[in-house]
Amino acid sequence: MKTFSEGITALNNEGISLRGVSYTYDIGLPQETLALADINLDINAGQHIAVLGHNGSGKSTLAHIIN
Numbered sequence: 001m002k003t004f005s006e007g008i009t010a011l012n013n014e015g016i017s018l019r020g021v022s023y024t025y026d027i028g029l030p031q032e033t034l035a036l037a038d039i040n041l042d043i044n045a046g047q048h049i050a051v052l053g054h055n056g057s058g059k060s061t062l063a064h065i066i067n
Contacts, residue, residue: 013045014044014045015042015043015044015045015047016041016042016043016066017041017042017043018039018040018041018042018065018066019040020038020039020040021036021038021039021040021041021065022034022036022037022038022039023035023036023058023061023065035058035061036058036061036062036065039062041066043066051063
């Protein structure tokens with residue numbers, strides 16, 4: 001099971017806005033695994049961004065959410 005909280009807004013070809021987005025995985029452990037916590041992000045249409053971080057820090061999860 002995967003869960004989102006808060007909002008993701010597509011801005012009609014003007015970009016995307018994330019406010020308070022969190023994401024957890026339920027991988028069968030006693031507690032869910034928190035992948036992202038309270039993310040706020042604005043990406044304008046045509047803007048290029050880079051997401052950097054260590055292995056397992058949520059980069060791919062973030063990319064899947066905004067895709």
